[in-house]
Amino acid sequence: xxxxxxxxxxxxxxxxxxxxxxxxxxxxxxxxxxxxxxxxxxxxxxxxxxxxxxxxxxxxxxxxxxxxxxxxxxxxxxxxxxxxxxxxxxxxxxxxxxxxxxxxxxxxxxxxxxxxxxxxxxxxxxxxxxxxxxxxxxxxxxxxxxxxxxxxxxxxxxxxxxxxxxxxxxxxxxxxxxxxxxxxxxxxxxxxxxxxxxxxxxxxxxxxxxxxxxxxxxxxxxxxxxxxxxxxxxxxxxxxxxxxxxxxxxxxxxxxxxxxxxxxxxxxxxxxxxxxxxxxxxxxxxxxxxxxxxxxxxxxxxxxxxxxxxxxxxxxxxxxxxxx
Numbered sequence: 001x002x003x004x005x006x007x008x009x010x011x012x013x014x015x016x017x018x019x020x021x022x023x024x025x026x027x028x029x030x031x032x033x034x035x036x037x038x039x040x041x042x043x044x045x046x047x048x049x050x051x052x053x054x055x056x057x058x059x060x061x062x063x064x065x066x067x068x069x070x071x072x073x074x075x076x077x078x079x080x081x082x083x084x085x086x087x088x089x090x091x092x093x094x095x096x097x098x099x100x101x102x103x104x105x106x107x108x109x110x111x112x113x114x115x116x117x118x119x120x121x122x123x124x125x126x127x128x129x130x131x132x133x134x135x136x137x138x139x140x141x142x143x144x145x146x147x148x149x150x151x152x153x154x155x156x157x158x159x160x161x162x163x164x165x166x167x168x169x170x171x172x173x174x175x176x177x178x179x180x181x182x183x184x185x186x187x188x189x190x191x192x193x194x195x196x197x198x199x200x201x202x203x204x205x206x207x208x209x210x211x212x213x214x215x216x217x218x219x220x221x222x223x224x225x226x227x228x229x230x231x232x233x234x235x236x237x238x239x240x241x242x243x244x245x246x247x248x249x250x251x252x253x254x255x256x257x258x259x260x261x262x263x264x265x266x267x268x269x270x271x272x273x274x275x276x277x278x279x280x281x282x283x284x285x286x287x288x289x290x291x292x293x294x295x296x297x298x299x300x301x302x303x304x305x306x307x308x309x310x311x312x313x314x315x316x317x318x319x320x321x322x323x324x
Contacts (some may be wrong), residue, residue, distance in 0.1 A: 001083035009290070057155070057162060057194045059232040061205035062248045062273025062287030063317055067162030067192045069115045070149035076107040078117075078321040086313025088131040089222035095129040099179065101142065115162075120144055121172070125179030132309075136179050143184075149192075157270065160196035165189070175217065175224065177310065182224060184215030203244075206233045211260040226312075227260050229253045234273055244275040250289060254310030266308035267294030269315065285319040 059078075064233040070076075080103045085191035087097035100123070107117040124139035129157030147168045175182045188211035195204045197220070209230040216223055234248035250269040254260040271289040278284070294307025306313060 009031065025027075028272050029259075055200070055203070057203060057205060059283060059285050059319060059321065060236055060275050061194070062205065062285060063264075063289060063315075064205045064207045064232045064234045064248060064273075065166070065190060065192050065248060066205050067151055067153070067155070067164040067194045069113045069149050069164055070109045072109055073111050074109045074115075074323065076105075076321055076323045078103070078105040078107065078319065080105065081317070083311075084312040084314070085316070085317045085320075086308070087127075087133065088308045090129050090131045090133075092128055096126060096264060097128075097130050098124075098126045099131075099132070099312070100124045100139075100178070101176075103145070105147075112162040113154060115147075115149045116146070117147040118151075118308060119147065119170075121170075123174045123179070125174075127179060133178055134180075138179065140174060140181075142174045143170060143172040145186075155194065155196055160199065162194045164192045166192060172213075172215075176213075181218040183218065184224060185211055186211065186213040203236045204233065205236065207231070213260050225258050225261075226310075227255045227258050229255075229260060236273065236275070242277040246273055247271070248273040248287060248289065252307075252311060254307075263297050265294065265296050265310040267291050267307035267311040274317050281323045285317070285320055287317040289315040289317075291315075 006165040056068050056070070058068040058070070060066050082101050084099045084234060085097065089095040092150045105117045106120040107115055109115045121144070122139065123142035126137045127133050128135050128137075145168055147166060149164055149166035149288065151162065151164040153159075153161060153163040163200040166189070168186075168190070170186040170188070172184040172186055175184070188209060191208040196202075197204055207230065209232075210227070212231070214223075214225050230249065230250060230252050232244055232250040236246035238245045239245050248271060250268050250270070250320050253260075254262060254265045255262050268291065269289040270292050273285070273287040275285045276283065286319045290304055291311060294305075294311060296302075296304065296307050296309040298309065301309065
């Protein structure tokens with residue numbers, strides 16, 4: 001039976017040569033076996049290594065962030081505005097709540113798959129006749145952030161999964177809901193992952209975020225402690241040459257206390273996410289996310305619709321950037 005075993009081994013190592021081999025072929029030596037294995041791989045036959053996914057997923061997914069982090073030496077300027085609209089009415093008469101937060105960011109990649117971004121924030125709050133909030137209409141500079149992201153796994157044509165982690169320490173000068181002056185240290189951490197379901201056509205992106213914040217209000221001197229847990233997922237498909245569109249689902253839980261101590265609100269958001277590339281280097285991302293379900297845990301709000309104590313009825317994001 002030696003000749004039969006030898007023939008089977010040759011078929012496994014070099015399938016394309018099996019029909020042409022004589023029955024009494026001699027066993028391959030160690031170097032010959034290694035060469036045969038190398039030549040049998042798709043990469044060797046094509047003369048290339050697995051290629052990275054041509055689509056940069058970092059800004060592809062609306063509120064959800066993609067796992068891509070870029071290559072060494074790349075730079076980017078980003079303008080990112082998030083508008084939150086709608087709180088619970090305090091009483092009769094006109095009411096309104098709008099919070100607009102804008103970040104101007106400069107991003108640099110000191111190494112492959114590692115990005116560092118410095119951000120400057122502006123804030124504007126317009127509050128009128130809203131439950132538990134003082135009326136106000138004011139805008140101000142709202143601090144700085146330093147975002148560091150490392151991509152552990154890069155999506156390629158052979159391996160369609162990408163994974164990254166990002167940490168976002170930030171000093172803020174305004175309470176995010178009330179709009180009053182404060183000194184707050186925020187330390188968000190985000191696990192980011194994406195998957196090419198159909199290469200070049202369909203992508204899934206997901207995030208898991210933990211965002212603790214602590215500080216003190218100015219003037220009154222009252223302490224501030226909060227934390228937010230966010231789970232998000234989005235399915236994006238390619239429309240035409242440069243446009244991408246799909247639904248995005250987000251689940252948020254807001255807590256009193258910096259380590260998820262006491263649940264205050266929870267909310268579910270569902271809406272469309274759109275990404276368009278004007279050129280290889282310029283792009284825009286739009287996302288609209290209305291709250292479709294939620295609740296507040298306070299006894300006075302038990303049974304009332306939506307979670308509006310820590311979240312809003314509508315959220316809109318407009319994000320644009322230029323790479324160079």
